[in-house]
Amino acid sequence: MFNDIGPLELVTLIVLAVLVFGPEKLPKVIQDVTRTIRKIREFSESAKHDIREELGPEFKDFEFEDLNPKTFIRKQLDNEDLGLKEIRNGFDLKKEMAEVTDAVHSRDSDTSSSSSSGSSGGRIDMTKKPEIPDRDDRPPFDADAT
Numbered sequence: 001m002f003n004d005i006g007p008l009e010l011v012t013l014i015v016l017a018v019l020v021f022g023p024e025k026l027p028k029v030i031q032d033v034t035r036t037i038r039k040i041r042e043f044s045e046s047a048k049h050d051i052r053e054e055l056g057p058e059f060k061d062f063e064f065e066d067l068n069p070k071t072f073i074r075k076q077l078d079n080e081d082l083g084l085k086e087i088r089n090g091f092d093l094k095k096e097m098a099e100v101t102d103a104v105h106s107r108d109s110d111t112s113s114s115s116s117s118g119s120s121g122g123r124i125d126m127t128k129k130p131e132i133p134d135r136d137d138r139p140p141f142d143a144d145a146t
Contacts, residue, residue, distance in 0.1 A: 005013075021029050048064060055062060066072050 017026060017029070052059070052062065066075060
């Protein structure tokens with residue numbers, strides 16, 4: 001419940017409580033607060049129980065935590081009926097990266113994939129440095145850029 005309160009904040013709250021309520025009244029205030037929290041929890045549990053009874057037997061597996069969007073999406077993505085794991089496992093990341101690299105270097109993907117898979121076992125050497133043009137070789141002139 002208080003997972004995000006640090007030790008310094010907790011000490012500050014205790015000191016403030018002692019200053020505001022005094023050391024004599026502080027145990028009574030703590031009892032009242034814990035009693036109120038307990039009543040709120042009981043009310044919450046009874047409300048959940050009433051809602052489950054009203055929904056009927058077809059919602060027997062209903063969990064209120066599923067109403068949280070993150071939990072709902074996580075549960076749906078882990079569902080085996082959708083076949084998302086097979087789709088996820090069907091992607092060949094090395095092949096996709098080779099195609100992207102070939103497209104960037106404007107090579108034909110058919111010739112490069114056959115030559116790269118034979119020589120380096122399907123790996124792409126990403127450490128190659130581009131060739132530095134000679135001083136006499138100027139880059140192509142782009143009239144639209146100037």
